[in-house]
Amino acid sequence: MARLLEVAPPPAPPVFLHNDLHASNLMVTPEGAVTALIDWGDAGWGDPVLDLAYAGPLASPELLRGYREEAELDDGATLRLLAYLLHHAARRLGFDPEDHATDPLYARPGTALMQLLRVSVQFPERREWLGS
Secondary structure: OHHHHHHOOOOOOOEEEOOOOOHHHEEEOOOOOEEEEOOOOOOEEEOOHHHHHHOOOOOHHHHHHHHHHHOOOOOOHHHHHHHHHHHHHHHHOOOOHHHHOOOHHHHOOOHHHHHHHHHHHHOOHHHHHHOO
């Protein structure tokens, strides 16, 4: 993760973040339109792609595309998103599944890492970085 962040450091100045973006914190219409983002207890300042990482690997490619439609992101945003996702996935490997039985990303410690590998092909920047 550190090498990716050296290559693609977070932009300055930081932006205001929700810092806990996941499905349980979204209010959505029956048609699927997001109407509100709730639970701002972890809000703070930082890299805008941090919010995208909290939603998990499977949601990250679509969230990144949507964010780019609405806001300007620097060239290193994708590599930083991959770095944050990798960090979260590696951290989850050490969690005890019994302590997190109701959370699918934690119940099986390798799930987040496998999901990241599954979606990584949707990030063209990773080819150059990984040499594939």
